[in-house]
Amino acid sequence: MLLPIIVTFLLAFLMLLLKPQKILRLFKFVCVVPLLLFLYLITYLPAVYQGTKSILFKNEWIPSLGISLDFKIDGLSMLFGLMITGIGTLIYLYAAEYLKRDENIHRFYCYLTLFMGAMLGVVLSDNLITLFIFWELTSISSFFLIGYNTDQEASRKSALWALSLTGLGGFLMLAAFALIGIVAGTYSLNELLAYPDVLLNNEYYYIIIFLLFAGAFTKSAQFPFHFWLPGAMKAPTPVSAYLHSATMVKAGIYILARFSPILGGDTVWNDTLMIVGGITMVMGAVLSVFHKDMKGLLAYSTISALGIIVFLIGIGTETALYAACTFILVHALYKATLFLITGIVDHATHTRDLSVLRGLRKVMPVIAIAGFIAALSSAGIPFTFGFLSKELIYGVSTDGIWTQESIFVLTGIALLTNIFLTSSGFLAGIRPFFGKLPKEFEKIKKPNFYLWFPPVLLSALTLLFGIVPSIVDQSILKSATISVLGTSTQMYLSLWHGFNLVLLLSAITIVLGILLYFAIKPSSRNESRLKGLDDFSPQTILTSIALGIRWFAFRYTRFFHNGYLRVYIMFIVIFFTGIVGYKLFADVPLRVNTEDLSAFRIYEFTVFVITIIAIYFITSTTSRLTSIAALGVIGYSICLIFVFYGAPDLAMTQFAIDTLTVVLFVLVLFKLPPFLKFTNKKIQFRDGVISVCFGILISLITLQALVSPSEKDVSKFYADNAYVLAKGKNVVNVILVDFRGFDTMIETIVLSIAAVGVYSILKYKTQDGEKSE
Amino acid sequence: MERNRNNERLDKTILRTSTNYLLPLLILFSIFLLIRGHYLPGGGFVGGLVASIAFVLHSFAYSPTQTVKMFSIKPFFVIPTGLMLCFLSGMLPTLLGYPFMSGVWFADNVVAIGAFGSALIFDVGVYMVVIGVVLTILFTISENT
Numbered sequence: 001m002l003l004p005i006i007v008t009f010l011l012a013f014l015m016l017l018l019k020p021q022k023i024l025r026l027f028k029f030v031c032v033v034p035l036l037l038f039l040y041l042i043t044y045l046p047a048v049y050q051g052t053k054s055i056l057f058k059n060e061w062i063p064s065l066g067i068s069l070d071f072k073i074d075g076l077s078m079l080f081g082l083m084i085t086g087i088g089t090l091i092y093l094y095a096a097e098y099l100k101r102d103e104n105i106h107r108f109y110c111y112l113t114l115f116m117g118a119m120l121g122v123v124l125s126d127n128l129i130t131l132f133i134f135w136e137l138t139s140i141s142s143f144f145l146i147g148y149n150t151d152q153e154a155s156r157k158s159a160l161w162a163l164s165l166t167g168l169g170g171f172l173m174l175a176a177f178a179l180i181g182i183v184a185g186t187y188s189l190n191e192l193l194a195y196p197d198v199l200l201n202n203e204y205y206y207i208i209i210f211l212l213f214a215g216a217f218t219k220s221a222q223f224p225f226h227f228w229l230p231g232a233m234k235a236p237t238p239v240s241a242y243l244h245s246a247t248m249v250k251a252g253i254y255i256l257a258r259f260s261p262i263l264g265g266d267t268v269w270n271d272t273l274m275i276v277g278g279i280t281m282v283m284g285a286v287l288s289v290f291h292k293d294m295k296g297l298l299a300y301s302t303i304s305a306l307g308i309i310v311f312l313i314g315i316g317t318e319t320a321l322y323a324a325c326t327f328i329l330v331h332a333l334y335k336a337t338l339f340l341i342t343g344i345v346d347h348a349t350h351t352r353d354l355s356v357l358r359g360l361r362k363v364m365p366v367i368a369i370a371g372f373i374a375a376l377s378s379a380g381i382p383f384t385f386g387f388l389s390k391e392l393i394y395g396v397s398t399d400g401i402w403t404q405e406s407i408f409v410l411t412g413i414a415l416l417t418n419i420f421l422t423s424s425g426f427l428a429g430i431r432p433f434f435g436k437l438p439k440e441f442e443k444i445k446k447p448n449f450y451l452w453f454p455p456v457l458l459s460a461l462t463l464l465f466g467i468v469p470s471i472v473d474q475s476i477l478k479s480a481t482i483s484v485l486g487t488s489t490q491m492y493l494s495l496w497h498g499f500n501l502v503l504l505l506s507a508i509t510i511v512l513g514i515l516l517y518f519a520i521k522p523s524s525r526n527e528s529r530l531k532g533l534d535d536f537s538p539q540t541i542l543t544s545i546a547l548g549i550r551w552f553a554f555r556y557t558r559f560f561h562n563g564y565l566r567v568y569i570m571f572i573v574i575f576f577t578g579i580v581g582y583k584l585f586a587d588v589p590l591r592v593n594t595e596d597l598s599a600f601r602i603y604e605f606t607v608f609v610i611t612i613i614a615i616y617f618i619t620s621t622t623s624r625l626t627s628i629a630a631l632g633v634i635g636y637s638i639c640l641i642f643v644f645y646g647a648p649d650l651a652m653t654q655f656a657i658d659t660l661t662v663v664l665f666v667l668v669l670f671k672l673p674p675f676l677k678f679t680n681k682k683i684q685f686r687d688g689v690i691s692v693c694f695g696i697l698i699s700l701i702t703l704q705a706l707v708s709p710s711e712k713d714v715s716k717f718y719a720d721n722a723y724v725l726a727k728g729k730n731v732v733n734v735i736l737v738d739f740r741g742f743d744t745m746i747e748t749i750v751l752s753i754a755a756v757g758v759y760s761i762l763k764y765k766t767q768d769g770e771k772s773e
Numbered sequence: 774m775e776r777n778r779n780n781e782r783l784d785k786t787i788l789r790t791s792t793n794y795l796l797p798l799l800i801l802f803s804i805f806l807l808i809r810g811h812y813l814p815g816g817g818f819v820g821g822l823v824a825s826i827a828f829v830l831h832s833f834a835y836s837p838t839q840t841v842k843m844f845s846i847k848p849f850f851v852i853p854t855g856l857m858l859c860f861l862s863g864m865l866p867t868l869l870g871y872p873f874m875s876g877v878w879f880a881d882n883v884v885a886i887g888a889f890g891s892a893l894i895f896d897v898g899v900y901m902v903v904i905g906v907v908l909t910i911l912f913t914i915s916e917n918t
Contacts (some may be wrong), residue, residue, distance in 0.1 A: 653822065659826055736818070741863070741895060755849070759910075
């Protein structure tokens with residue numbers, strides 16, 4: 001399983017090599033990649049068919065940290081994997097035609113393939129850390145896909161929103177995973193599933209689930225993080241169809257479903273999911289019908305559908321989970337169809353405005369039929385796949401575990417959501433095709449095979465699964481439910497449950513939904529009414545938070561990073577004095593042992609006096625050259641001290657370095673403006689205090705270092721073995737090139753980086769200057 | 774400043790003449806430091822610094838451009854060469870089956886050098902990196918002034 005995923009990523013980068021101008025046709029064959037993955041996954045279908053067992057592929061990665069590249073296929077992974085690769089195949093085919101005039105199409109396929117590989121990684125990973133890595137990769141690749149039209153500001157902005165929100169969620173989810181790893185001692189989902197009680201009864205349980213919710217809700221566009229999804233509709237339509245209806249937004253759902261048997265069962269888990277899912281599904285459905293942009297409408301109905309799934313996972317009963325798994329597939333099929341149709345309509349008419357689009361069935365009859373079926377499925381009309389899932393959703397409330405009041409509430413909000421979803425499905429899938437065809441659309445050419453085939457195939461499947469549900473329910477939906485539920489299930493899909501309450505509810509939904517469809521006329525007025533709500537929307541609140549952070553960062557940076565070298569040095573010295581001084585006085589008993597100090601010798605005294613004089617010159621002179629020369633004097637004095645105490649190596653190095661430093665200063669000096677007096681008495685006093693404190697501190701540290709017994713073993717080892725092991729008599733050098741050669745090598749690299757830094761900064765400036773000239 | 778520039782040629786005569794003799798001497802001295810490092814004070818780092826001082830002196834007497842002309846390559850490219858030498862000297866033992874960076878010795882009593890081994894190659898690498906880094910930084914800055 002590792003190999004196909006790695007190959008997918010490699011292929012993604014190979015796509016960049018395809019030159020779009022020359023071999024445009026080739027992109028039509030790229031869909032072989034997801035198709036092969038689809039077929040590969042299908043071969044494991046018989047093994048997970050019963051739902052009781054899962055196949056584990058073990059690959060070690062960083063065993064010391066418990067991180068592995070283990071992959072696991074069970075019913076749930078299979079359901080998602082097949083959706084990702086299956087719908088992926090059709091999207092690949094569709095995009096080749098949809099974007100054929102785009103000169104960056106090779107990049108598009110690179111991003112798309114990266115995304116598909118990452119998404120497969122998410123649903124197949126057994127290790128939480130690996131799962132997180134793939135999870136982040138889906139966010140990153142979707143950033144590129146949403147912002148694909150880089151020349152549009154709105155598109156770039158939405159991409160940034162989507163990345164920031166899903167990235168934030170992912171960060172919190174990583175915290176949840178880390179906590180799980182600490183509490184349970186393993187990152188393996190398989191092992192976690194075996195001992196679910198470890199986490200349930202832990203004190204960190206509530207923190208874990210809320211961090212996990214943050215990740216899942218941001219990814220799956222749950223209230224109040226839903227707003228990035230409508231923004232993400234700026235992406236090319238194939239992307240919207242693939243990422244924002246069928247796959248990526250369902251990654252959050254996948255996480256919730258995956259952790260349901262591990263973390264579920266607590267009332268907080270269930271209630272939170274039901275409340276958030278409930279709010280999202282009603283809000284999304286109601287808002288969706290007021291949009292006249294087809295993609296905006298579909299975005300909100302997708303949010304609503306995601307809310308329904310979260311709601312069902314929150315309920316967590318056998319029927320509810322079965323309904324959730326079924327609805328995941330139902331929704332992917334009809335929503336992808338509707339998106340693809342939107343793309344075709346947009347491509348042909350250059351508008352997605354529902355108040356303009358009418359009567360297109362005359363020019364694209366095949367598409368009209370596909371749209372019709374998808375709309376019926378979303379409304380839950382009998383003989384479509386949507387009918388079966390709607391029956392199941394209504395069936396949840398009659399499960400028998402509820403009180404009388406909660407049945408009314410549950411049924412009420414389910415009914416409300418479904419009524420609005422029915423009419424929004426009709427608006428997107430039926431309205432553009434009926435009525436009178438406007439004149440300007442009469443000359444539209446029929447879409448070619450690559451465009452019409454994917455939606456038609458998807459709608460055909462919707463119909464097929466609706467009439468013969470046994471194709472999917474026993475093979476995949478049942479085993480998926482079992483992996484979410486944790487125990488076996490006897491549920492099955494059936495076309496006819498008899499005349500009962502559930503059927504009545506379905507009928508009411510359809511009738512009211514159709515009435516609502518006729519009552520609502522898509523217009524700009526409805527959309528502008530929605531705009532009024534923006535002031536209270538989470539997006540506005542988050543935007544102001546983001547602006548606040550930016551304001552703070554600006555102020556903070558201005559304060560510390562104000563461009564004056566002297567201020568930087570002052571901050572560094574103050575900070576160092578503070579932190580080291582605190583440590584010195586708080587933790588170490590201060591002792592100064594004067595007995596071991598040797599007496600002043602005459603030449604040491606001379607050097608000391610010279611140094612003092614040099615310091616006086618540095619601080620009092622008004623000439624830069626004088627102060628630099630004096631600095632050099634101090635450097636050479638230190639060299640002398642090294643010589644007195646028998647460190648010729650150090651002295652030589654110090655001597656050479658000092659010479660070069662003075663040269664460097666002199667070189668820079670020529671560039672500086674004449675010496676100006678910026679300081680006043682106050683600043684001089686402040687600087688004096690700071691430097692005196694710093695000096696005292698350093699002296700104290702030096703004296704303290706003399707007192708504490710030093711470790712002689714290491715230096716003795718080097719002295720004894722320099723000649724024996726390394727054939728060198730100069731111990732310092734042997735340490736540098738042999739014993740600690742690795743350090744030296746890293747240091748040379750650091751030096752080189754410094755040189756590259758100076759080179760690039762200064763060269764960059766010169767080039768800038770040249771341009772401005 | 775103006776007057777200084779006019780007198781530049783005159784001012785620098787002594788410096789230039791002495792540089793012509795000092796440069797080869799200093800370079801020789803730096804190589805001497807480099808080679809003796811294993812037995813007596815010295816080594817690649819100090820050697821590299823002394824060599825760079827020699828070139829800096831030359832660039833003071835003449836001009837940085839003329840110093841660069843003496844090399845057939847830019848000092849910037851001495852850095853990767855030195856790094857490569859360091860790395861290769863570390864890799865050398867792995868070819869012989871020892872761990873990375875363990876000392877390997879080829880000859881014990883080479884004239885003037887003493888024991889010749891991977892450590893010396895490593896030191897030569899350090900020497901080159903130091904020259905490259907110092908000259909790159911100094912010349913880049915002086916070009917900008």
